[in-house]
Amino acid sequence: MDTRDGVDTHWSDPSTLGARASFRTSTMPALLVLTKIRPEDSGQYRCRVDFIKSPTKNTRLNLTVLIPPERLVILDQDGEEVHGGVLGPFDEGTKINLTCVAIGGRPTARVSWWQSHALLANSEARASTTVTLQRDMYPATLTCQAVTDPSLAPLSENITVDMNSGRATELVCQAVGARPHPTISWWKGATRLHTVRDKVSPDGNITSSILTLMPSVEDSGRVISCRSVQQNLKHSLKLGANLDPNSIMEGSDVYLDCSGVMVKGSGGVLVSRQSLVLQHVSRERGGDYVCINRCALVAKVLPSARPEGKLSIFSVMSTQTP
Template sequence: GKPPPRVTWWTNGEMIDDTDESPRAHTVTNTLTLARLTLAHLHTIIVCRASNSNHTAPVQTSVTIEMNFKPLTLKILSTREAISAGKEYELVCQCVGARPPPSITWWLDGVQLANATISTSSNGNVTLSKLLLVPKHSDGGKFLKCMGESPVIDHRPLQDQWKLDVQYTPQVYLAMGSSLSPDEIKEGDDVYFECNVRAHPYVYKVLWYHNGVQVQHNVSVGVIVSNQSLVIQRVRRQHTGLYTCVASNIEGDGQSNAVILKVQYAPVCASGQLHVYGAAKNEEVSVTCRLDAVPPVVHFFWRFNSSGDVVDIAENHVATQGLQSSLSYVARTELDYGTLLCWGSNALGRQKIPCAYKVVPAGKPNPPENCNLTNQTTETLTVHCVPGYDGGLVQKFIIEAYEADSKRLLLNITENTAPQFALRGLEPETSYIVHVYAANEKGPSEKWYLTGYTIKDIAERRTAQVRPPPEELVSVTPILAVVVAVVGSLVLLALVVAVVVSLKKNHCLRNKDVTLPLQTFLADTRDFDDKNPDLIPSNGSGERQKKSPSTPEEGGFGSIHICASVPYHNTVYSTYPRTPRSLSANTTQ
């Protein structure tokens, strides 16, 4: 400028340097040197001003001081308490004083973690790094580090570290005792299990389970639970199954793997099978014997026992598949009713107690007895009866209710347990005819007839005592009177016969407990076949029939009385030689 200007430096309204110089004509300069910058200089604005007259405004320019700093402090802010495996945690690392914002990284046992986010305060002085951590149980005892460094200044990085205390639910592993061979355990052996637990903090209880049911400590039955071991003394087949252990600490419950205990044992009778078969004369009945055994390779034996006569049945007259053996049997005479005995053997030995299957006479059931109306209301009739002889088979009971005037069937109810019925939803002040009868596989019994009526629908609807029906319902014609007389005579005759049969039955029962001395009757199977032409070799025919107990004096066998009693668990032998009588048997494959 002309005249030459004066050049000065200013800050915060104060002149800090007025030393200028003219290196050439018409040019003036002023160089400002700041000897030692400090944090106080950060963002300081310095103004360079030029002026050559008091009559004109000075011209000026400015500069702002920006500075780079390495980090001053770095710290992991999160509380350093125990953490749980599998849970998510947000960890924060704070770095103060770095410009520009520092580079912050996380490391776990020397491995850098990537899932972190960084934020910086508005003044750029504080930088936060947030890490989402899901620790594993294996991270316990490892060091988690946070490191911060300036991206533009070469310096030693700052760091903070935390030794992780990771708690976790128990890790459990179950094993059978090392001295045991799992495939060679048999009844009577001692077995033990070991529950190996890894947990932090340590467990406060260990529970044992067999097929999902908790095992209780009981020394008297040979079950000993001792912290992390289970001992079963004199193991039995009932102990077969899956075993697990569950260990618990404050983090939760840890369940082990399942260990299978397979106990080998000699054959025994399987549960849930039919033990009484009802059959008429010359009727083929398929008797099935089912066993349980481990190993399941079983050889079957059959015998027939009746009134002290014991006969072995040859293998070619039975059909065997796995743990099941079947025999088709035909009772030709009254003496052919008795008990079939079946047992088996495997590598562990022979069955101790044979399975017993009784073959008894069977036919249609007798009708229910003593049927009475026990309660009458405006809408309900209640009928109670006593079951009659079931014919040697499982019976059910049926009631049919007809409207007396229209003869229309209103209700048909079947009961499987007892002949007791409640007829509901009937019309008030109405007469009904009721038929009650029993039925089994052989067919229905005769029917028991009743006449009843519902009472008048009055406000109280009180239950009435059973009383005779209205007079108009029981008017008797001459023909009806004759029919009633004949029926009455037949009923009286039937009662007399029943009393006589009952007396004979009681006589048999008083003598049924006689025990015969035991003597084995061993028949050679070839000789047995020769002397018994009714024994039919296995031909693959016949079906299994489910029968139930019967009494010989009913169902068409009134003159036959079998007084011998054969318990399921005993075999009765005669004390004197007897010629084997004919035995009729067919076999199913």
């Protein structure tokens, strides 16, 4: 504005501010008004006042135009941009590295990572964070924010880290020492599970049951159990009139009696009672016990006449196994 000729003259450089700048003298103090601010309007402005009889005065000020970032870019651990706002799925316990980069903006934006209201990382222009995925985090939502100035609303971007669900896993239950091999069943609470396969070791001593389970979020905290049942022992054992099978346990003393068995008739055959004692019986001693009585008999037979008048003499060796 120039009033040296007594007439107010307004002028603005068309190559810089042009019609977007005006000078108001009706206010106190006078104002330079800029409209439709652009990034290139940033810089130092100088107000110069020339007096007729006084020295010229200059006042300087800096104008900073705040520019929010154009966008935020989220990179995974391989440096690849994450699209769609979802990353994964990952297994529980996996460590993931995420980087958030603010594109554009002036002054340089402050970038930060947040999980709910917890600050994870904070840096200029770009921020990186490492997160170890835990079950209680599911679904894990992380937020990247970029702020150029407190007077401006932050630019934010959310990303959901997906964790594996519906993935099959195998559980193994083994029964050792049961003969014949038992029946193993799997249960989830009171519900029986049927996605099972069984196998028996070559020596028959170990029965393994493998459950294929596809857990879901609803299974968190549920109890999975296996049960072993010996189908061949539905009823009490009957091993003898004086034997209580329920009292035979590992570490017990077991007495087995063997009584005589009549062979070739009972006349003149007497067998004395014999006992077998097993002290501190262990499971390795389980099995079949057989009482055997071997006898060798040599008998000379008197000659007898056959109808043809021939004479035969027999020598007999007899072995008995009752």
